[in-house]
Amino acid sequence: MSAVKVIAVSSGKGGVGKTNVSVNLACQLARRGRRVLLMDADLGLANVDIMLGLRPKWNLSHVLDGKCAIQDILVPGPVGITIIPAASGVQKMADLGTDQHAAIVRSLSELKDDYDVLIVDTAAGISDSVVTFCRASQYVMVVVTDELTSMADAYALIKVMNRDAGIRRFKVLRNMVDSHDQARDGFERLNEVAQRFLDVSLEFAGFIPRDPYLIKADSRQMAVSDLYPGAESSLAFRKLAETVDKWEGPSGPSGNIEFFVDRMFSADSAENTAAGVEM
Structure with missing residues (x-):
C-alpha cells in the first residue's frame, strides 16, 4: 500500500458545513489525481451518504456486527472517490466504546486498494469518537464559521483535543464567510485566544465563501x-x-493506512501505561 495522508475534519458544533467540506475536498483532491477514501465517522448520525443521495446496503454497523467485511461496504462516490458509510439513526453506534472505535480503525488495515488520502468526517462536538479519530489522524482540520457559538465551540474542541489527546497542531478552515479579510480576521481572533490560554499552534488553512x-x-x-x-x-x-496536497504525508513506520491504526494504538497504550502507574 502506498503512503496515505490522514485528515480528520471536525467542528465544535453542528451546522457549520463540516461534511460539505469533507465531501468537496475529497472530490477536488480526486480531480488532482489523488486516490481518496472518505470515511463517515459520525457513526450514529451518518450524513455523507445522505448528502450524496447514496443508499448503501451495508455500513460500519454491519462490520462491527460481523455480518460483512469492510471491503463489502465500500461505496463509489463522485469523481472516483471511495466512501466508507456509517449508520444513520442507530443509537448503539453513537454509544460505542474505545475498543469498538479501535476495531473500526483496525479494519481499515484490511483494505487492499491503494489510497493517497483518507479523509475522516468526524461527528461534531467533543465526543469520545471525535477524540479517538482525531488523535489517530495525521492532521486535524477544524471547520468554523463566524457565528459566536461556532467560534466558542471550536475553541472548546481545540482545548479538549489538546488536553485529552495531546494534539498541539490544528488547521483551521473558515467556512461560509463573505471575504478573505473576514476569514482571516475570524481566524486571528480564534488564534489570539488559543495562544493566550492553550499550548497549541493554529494554522490558517483557507476559507470557503458563502x-x-x-x-x-x-x-x-x-x-x-x-x-x-x-x-x-x-x-x-x-x-x-491544492493547499492540502502540499501537506506532508506520513512518516510512520508502516507508511499506509496502518499508520492510522498505529497512531491510535500507540496512544491507547500510552494511556494504559499511565493509568497503571497511577494505580
Missing part, C-alpha cells in the same frame, strides 16, 4: 464541485485541495 450554488447542490444531493465546477465555492475547494 455561495448560493452550494445550497443548490445540497438540495440536489450532489457535491457543488461536481455539479457547479465554476462556482465560487467550488474554486475555493479547489484551492483548499
Whole structure:
C-alpha cells in the first residue's frame, strides 16, 4: 500500500458545513489525481451518504456486527472517490466504546486498494469518537464559521483535543464567510485566544465563501464541485485541495493506512501505561 495522508475534519458544533467540506475536498483532491477514501465517522448520525443521495446496503454497523467485511461496504462516490458509510439513526453506534472505535480503525488495515488520502468526517462536538479519530489522524482540520457559538465551540474542541489527546497542531478552515479579510480576521481572533490560554499552534488553512450554488447542490444531493465546477465555492475547494496536497504525508513506520491504526494504538497504550502507574 502506498503512503496515505490522514485528515480528520471536525467542528465544535453542528451546522457549520463540516461534511460539505469533507465531501468537496475529497472530490477536488480526486480531480488532482489523488486516490481518496472518505470515511463517515459520525457513526450514529451518518450524513455523507445522505448528502450524496447514496443508499448503501451495508455500513460500519454491519462490520462491527460481523455480518460483512469492510471491503463489502465500500461505496463509489463522485469523481472516483471511495466512501466508507456509517449508520444513520442507530443509537448503539453513537454509544460505542474505545475498543469498538479501535476495531473500526483496525479494519481499515484490511483494505487492499491503494489510497493517497483518507479523509475522516468526524461527528461534531467533543465526543469520545471525535477524540479517538482525531488523535489517530495525521492532521486535524477544524471547520468554523463566524457565528459566536461556532467560534466558542471550536475553541472548546481545540482545548479538549489538546488536553485529552495531546494534539498541539490544528488547521483551521473558515467556512461560509463573505471575504478573505473576514476569514482571516475570524481566524486571528480564534488564534489570539488559543495562544493566550492553550499550548497549541493554529494554522490558517483557507476559507470557503458563502455561495448560493452550494445550497443548490445540497438540495440536489450532489457535491457543488461536481455539479457547479465554476462556482465560487467550488474554486475555493479547489484551492483548499491544492493547499492540502502540499501537506506532508506520513512518516510512520508502516507508511499506509496502518499508520492510522498505529497512531491510535500507540496512544491507547500510552494511556494504559499511565493509568497503571497511577494505580
